[in-house]
Amino acid sequence: MKNKIIIVILVFVSIFLLSFIIIQRYSRVEALSRYGSNGDEVKQIQKKLKDWGYYYGNIDGIYGSKTLSAVKSFQKKNGLKVDGIAGTQTLNAMGITSSSNNSGKSNNNSSNVNLLSHLIYGEARGESYVGQVAVGAVIMNRVKSSLFPNTISGVIYQSGAFDAVSDGQINMTPDSTAKKAAQDAINGWDPSYGAIYYFNPNTATNSWIWSRPMTVTIGKHRFCK
Numbered sequence: 139m140k141n142k143i144i145i146v147i148l149v150f151v152s153i154f155l156l157s158f159i160i161i162q163r164y165s166r167v168e169a170l171s172r173y174g175s176n177g178d179e180v181k182q183i184q185k186k187l188k189d190w191g192y193y194y195g196n197i198d199g200i201y202g203s204k205t206l207s208a209v210k211s212f213q214k215k216n217g218l219k220v221d222g223i224a225g226t227q228t229l230n231a232m233g234i235t236s237s238s239n240n241s242g243k244s245n246n247n248s249s250n251v252n253l254l255s256h257l258i259y260g261e262a263r264g265e266s267y268v269g270q271v272a273v274g275a276v277i278m279n280r281v282k283s284s285l286f287p288n289t290i291s292g293v294i295y296q297s298g299a300f301d302a303v304s305d306g307q308i309n310m311t312p313d314s315t316a317k318k319a320a321q322d323a324i325n326g327w328d329p330s331y332g333a334i335y336y337f338n339p340n341t342a343t344n345s346w347i348w349s350r351p352m353t354v355t356i357g358k359h360r361f362c363k
Contacts, residue, residue, distance in 0.1 A: 256308045335361070
């Protein structure tokens with residue numbers, strides 16, 4: 139009789155421990171936003187995607203079909219697994235902190251943000267925030283273009299490409315605005331409307347640049363393709 143009681147107790151303890159492990163694992167997964175989720179993290183996702191032109195719905199914190207579609211579009215453009223789930227890598231790419239973030243993607247992203255923010259600060263620190271993001275977007279558009287190197291560092295340090303590199307202003311310490319602008323540009327916000335060039339009409343001496351089709355003018359910079 140005593141042995142039976144011990145066996146029953148052991149069975150109940152085993153079931154309890156197994157249930158606890160399953161619940162903990164399930165909770166960690168559900169901490170990442172997906173279709174049907176709701177809360178502050180979803181609002182952050184919606185706001186970011188709306189700023190970058192992926193999402194056109196209300197920022198209501200409800201992960202519905204519009205949010206799902208926007209997340210998939212973001213993932214596709216940023217070379218991520220297109221599953222519509224705002225998991226670790228997707229949240230990292232959006233600049234949203236998650237307790238389960240891995241360090242590899244984050245470290246690589248941080249390096250790119252740091253370099254791009256130096257370029258933005260050196261080239262456009264006197265411009266509006268949108269103007270600074272637009273300069274960063276030009277870098278990102280060049281990375282995607284077959285006419286330029288396919289990395290951020292390659293584009294920035296291409297010979298003669300940017301005055302800030304030539305005159306050493308890229309070595310200045312960027313402020314928080316330039317860093318935020320760099321992150322937004324990397325995440326896909328493009329106020330330049332696909333531009334791969336920009337210049338200051340008041341100081342430009344290269345006649346060729348004037349022949350490029352203009353996309354938009356922001357502050358002192360004219361953006362073109």
